[in-house]
Amino acid sequence: MHPYQDPSLTPDQRVDDLLPRMTLEEKAGQMFHDMLMMNADGSLVTETDGSMLPFTTPEMIEGKHLTHFNLLGTYGPREMAIWANNVQKMAADTRLGIPVSLSTDPRHSFTDNVGASFNAGAFSAWPEPLGMAAINDPELVEEFADIVRREYLAVGFRVALHPQIDLASEPRWSRQNGTFGSDAKVTGELVQAYVRGLQGKKLGPHSVATMVKHFPGGGPQKDGEDPHFAHGKEQIYPGGMRDLHLEPFKAAIAAGASQMMPYYGQPIGTDWEEVGFGFNKGVIQGLLRDRLGFEGIVCTDWGLLTEANIFGEPHPARAWGVEHLSRPELVAKSLDAGCDQFGGEACPEEIVELVRSGRISEERIDVSVRRILREKFVLGLFDSRYVDVDLAEETVGRADFKAAGERAQRRSLTVLSNRELALPLSGRPKLYVENVDAAxxxxxxxxxxxxxxxxxxxxxxxxxxxxxxxxxxxFFHSGTLAFEGEELARIVGLLDSVPTLVGINLERAAVIPEIAEHAAAVIADFGASDAALLDVAFGRAKAEGRLPFELPRSMAAVEAARPDVPNDTENPVFPYGHGLEL
Structure with missing residues (x-):
């Protein structure tokens, strides 16, 4: 047994022993956090046509020395646990046996944006974070995160690529459904509860590490477009509210968040360098590390270095503001900025060459690798890397977990209007339904x-x-928020022909003045089943939600608002915090 394999030593002592044993290639592999897929039976992907991912699992682990992976896709819990064990077995058989840190995007809600998260599948189903903000109960958020922790641990996930704590300040921005809404104070309180639920009071063997995103706040996007794409790269602050967007991150750091992800956005018109945050030394080293005191791992958002083929279509590297640089130059600039790890990338050879050429010192590499290895030791991965397949099947989607999620769905529903006290319904009325399961x-x-x-x-x-x-x-729903033309006319015609409850899923802030005027009742949801909506409509459950952002009156009001200023539209149909009792 080498000292780094001795669980009686401290994490720092074990890192001190392991780090000098590593080749430069092995160190470089630690600095990439890429994606893997699995076969449906839990076996490893050993062949690829390059249409989704360019490398097989053996190429990643044995060839490139990577030990951090984000699992793509939704599978059964037993199969996921089998796969996790297969990945860990392959890693255990490498020269140093460094265990793999498996990560995941959110998996506990109703979303269908595979670019940001996955629907619940076998996991317990809860409202989106916007729904948690609508309830605004830190104890519930901590309970939710603790259940997520237990379900993740059961299948081998040790890093959560969440929570997302950007402020929902631009109503058109596509990523709002993953946030806690537009209020910085509420977001700060809920992210602390979230971190406690996933990590505990301190990071340890029973924790899931949190990768909080997107520093320094990804809400103020010009025209609400998303910087996954070149036409959405600009992040602007016409209202001068830059510091407000930092408040949730201060709360996350105070709670002990283990990792931080900077966003793709390129700040425009500030005193920051006009380059994407993953390359921005003033933001990563100057602000996050020096001013805010963050000591954990900084992992870039996915795909900053390499052009990718996604669904058969080419997508450029998201190197906004530094598109002219070569890939080695991009790697060097990000390392100089203070990042430790590259998300969605697998090019450790670039780091090896940068060190051998003298552009980056091996001492600089060691700083990041030390942070990365230390977390593996703190999480207990070197001492207990495998999961119990039977326990995974028993734990994921456990009856009490699902029941807690269903209660939260009902609580998060937000009654926006109830004309002439149309709700609650009683008896067994004749119901006409659309987009509701007739059964x-x-x-x-x-x-x-x-x-x-x-x-x-x-x-x-x-x-x-x-x-x-x-x-x-x-998958990134952008642009207009308004019902228009024939669609609006059809909806209003229905509302005028029969008293109607409109349930509207608010993944963004819909513009619904006509619907609000003509509907008998309007209930907003942030991820809820048909049964949850109908339970509230019939008085069998209580809706407790309050709007986590305002609902604008028109697209003109949206376009006139300042994207960095929360709830900035003129004369909204429903203001922030609105919600009725039934």
Missing amino acids: VAGEYGEVVATPAEADFAVIRLRTPYEERANKFES
């Missing part, structure tokens, strides 16, 4: 085929968005 609705009333036959209608809508030609971008 579920049949538990509450008699489902009929047309509005003319109905006593009451229940329809579910989603916040509008613009279709984008690029397949990957189509």
